[in-house]
Amino acid sequence: MQMSVLRERLLAWWAGAWRWVLMAAGAAIAVYVLLGQHSQQGLVTAAALAGLVIAAALTPRIPLAIALMAMPALFVSSRAGMGGTDLSVSDVALAAAFGTAILLGQRPFSRPVRQILWLNLVYQFATLLTVIVNPYLANTVEWFHAWLLISGALIVGWSLGRAGYARLALLLMVGAASVISLGTIVTGVVQYAHGDFGPVYPLWPFGMQKNFAGTVMAFAAVIAYANPGWMSWSITWARASFWLLCVGIVLTQSRQALVGLIVAILVVALRKGSGGVKHSRFVLLLLIPGAWLILLMVLDQISSDNVFNSAHQRLEWMRAMYAYWKLAPIFGHGLRFWYQGGWADYQPPQGEIEVLVSTGILGLVAFLVMCVGMMVVLWKVDPLYGTLAFAVVLSRLVQAQFDLFWVAGQVSIPVVIAGICLGMQAHAAARGPLERRHAAARAVTP
Structure with missing residues (x-):
C-alpha cells in the first residue's frame, strides 16, 4: 500500500x-x-x-x-x-x-540594514575621489562593482530573508559549497594517488583557485555549524555538511580559510543566545591542533631558504607596495591598478594594503570605518539572528589579512548571509503580530 x-x-x-x-x-x-x-x-x-x-x-x-x-x-x-x-x-x-x-x-529596510548601507556609502564617497584623480575605465567599473558587493549583496540577502526564504537560501548556499567540497575531495584523491601531497586546486565541478574554494567553503561551514534555530535544519544533516566542508577546506590547505573559520567558530560557540541548537564543544578541541598546524606551516616558510615561497614573496610584495603607495599617498593609484601595467603589476598581498595603495589614506580610513561599523551594527543585533551574520563577516575580514579583500564571491557571499539574517529577523517580527491577530480571530469565531 x-x-x-x-x-x-x-x-x-x-x-x-x-x-x-x-x-x-x-x-x-x-x-x-x-x-x-x-x-x-x-x-x-x-x-x-x-x-x-x-x-x-x-x-x-x-x-x-x-x-x-x-x-x-x-x-x-x-x-x-x-x-x-x-x-x-x-x-x-x-x-x-x-x-x-x-x-x-519588501520595504522599508530595518535599522541595521540602513546603518550598513550608510557605512558603505561613506566608503564609496571616499573612493569616488580616487576615481576622479585616476581616470581609467577599470577604476570606474570597480567602483560600481565594490558598491554591488556590499550594498547590493546586503539588499539581496535582506529581501530573501524578509520574504521568508531565509532557510531555503542558506540551504542552497551550503549545497553549492558541499558540491565544491566533493569536487575537492575527488581531485585530492587523484592527486594524492600520484604522490603529490600539496594544496588541492579543485577541478570539478569547475577549476578554481585553492583560496577561493577554501574561503567559500568556510562561509558555508559557519552556516552549518551555527545552524540557528529559525533554520529548522536537522542537526544530523548540519553536522554532516560541516565535516564534509571541513575536509574540503583542509585539502585546499588555504591558511586564510582555516584561520577565518576558526575565528568564526569561536564566536558562534562562545556567544550566548545564538539559538536553540546546542553547538558541539568537541569542535573547539580540534581548533587547537588546527591553529598549531597553521603556525607551523607559516614558521616553516619563514625559516626556509626558498625566497620564492608564499611567506617570503608576500613580505617582498609588502615592501614594494609601501614604496609604490608613497608616490600617491592621499588618493592612491586607483582600483585594480595592478592590471594597468607599470612596475607594480602584481596584486597586493593583504586587504588593508590593497585599499591603501588603491585609494590612499582617505580610502583606508573610510574602509576601516565601514568594516568596524558593520561589526558593531551586527554585534548589537539579537544574537539569535546576529551571531551568524557577525561571524561570517568577521571571517571575511580575518581572511583578508592574508590576501586581497575585494574579490567577487568572497565578499558578496558573507554579506548576503548577513542580509538574510537581518531580513529573517524582520520577517519574524512581522509575523508575531499577524499570528496574534489570527489567534484572536480564531478565539472569537464560533
Missing part, C-alpha cells in the same frame, strides 16, 4: 517537473551554443544562465525566484565571457539578484 502511494506521488511530481527539466536543458544548450565557448567554462556559464532563465519563468509564482537561483551561482568563480567582459558568473548572478530584489523586495 505504501509503495503504491509513493509511486503515485512520484508520478504526480514528475507530471509537473518534466517541463522544467526540458526547459533547463533547452536553455543550457541555447546559451552554450550562443556563447560559442565549447569548454568547461562555457558549460558552467551556460548552466548558470539557464538557471536564471528558469527562475525568470518561475517569477510570477515565486517573485524572488531569480534571487534564490542566484545563491548557488555566487560560488562560481569562472568568467562569464559575455561580450568580451571580464565578469565572473558570481558577478552576473549577484547583479541579476539585485535587480530582482530592488523591484520585488
Whole structure:
C-alpha cells in the first residue's frame, strides 16, 4: 500500500517537473551554443544562465525566484565571457539578484540594514575621489562593482530573508559549497594517488583557485555549524555538511580559510543566545591542533631558504607596495591598478594594503570605518539572528589579512548571509503580530 502511494506521488511530481527539466536543458544548450565557448567554462556559464532563465519563468509564482537561483551561482568563480567582459558568473548572478530584489523586495529596510548601507556609502564617497584623480575605465567599473558587493549583496540577502526564504537560501548556499567540497575531495584523491601531497586546486565541478574554494567553503561551514534555530535544519544533516566542508577546506590547505573559520567558530560557540541548537564543544578541541598546524606551516616558510615561497614573496610584495603607495599617498593609484601595467603589476598581498595603495589614506580610513561599523551594527543585533551574520563577516575580514579583500564571491557571499539574517529577523517580527491577530480571530469565531 505504501509503495503504491509513493509511486503515485512520484508520478504526480514528475507530471509537473518534466517541463522544467526540458526547459533547463533547452536553455543550457541555447546559451552554450550562443556563447560559442565549447569548454568547461562555457558549460558552467551556460548552466548558470539557464538557471536564471528558469527562475525568470518561475517569477510570477515565486517573485524572488531569480534571487534564490542566484545563491548557488555566487560560488562560481569562472568568467562569464559575455561580450568580451571580464565578469565572473558570481558577478552576473549577484547583479541579476539585485535587480530582482530592488523591484520585488519588501520595504522599508530595518535599522541595521540602513546603518550598513550608510557605512558603505561613506566608503564609496571616499573612493569616488580616487576615481576622479585616476581616470581609467577599470577604476570606474570597480567602483560600481565594490558598491554591488556590499550594498547590493546586503539588499539581496535582506529581501530573501524578509520574504521568508531565509532557510531555503542558506540551504542552497551550503549545497553549492558541499558540491565544491566533493569536487575537492575527488581531485585530492587523484592527486594524492600520484604522490603529490600539496594544496588541492579543485577541478570539478569547475577549476578554481585553492583560496577561493577554501574561503567559500568556510562561509558555508559557519552556516552549518551555527545552524540557528529559525533554520529548522536537522542537526544530523548540519553536522554532516560541516565535516564534509571541513575536509574540503583542509585539502585546499588555504591558511586564510582555516584561520577565518576558526575565528568564526569561536564566536558562534562562545556567544550566548545564538539559538536553540546546542553547538558541539568537541569542535573547539580540534581548533587547537588546527591553529598549531597553521603556525607551523607559516614558521616553516619563514625559516626556509626558498625566497620564492608564499611567506617570503608576500613580505617582498609588502615592501614594494609601501614604496609604490608613497608616490600617491592621499588618493592612491586607483582600483585594480595592478592590471594597468607599470612596475607594480602584481596584486597586493593583504586587504588593508590593497585599499591603501588603491585609494590612499582617505580610502583606508573610510574602509576601516565601514568594516568596524558593520561589526558593531551586527554585534548589537539579537544574537539569535546576529551571531551568524557577525561571524561570517568577521571571517571575511580575518581572511583578508592574508590576501586581497575585494574579490567577487568572497565578499558578496558573507554579506548576503548577513542580509538574510537581518531580513529573517524582520520577517519574524512581522509575523508575531499577524499570528496574534489570527489567534484572536480564531478565539472569537464560533
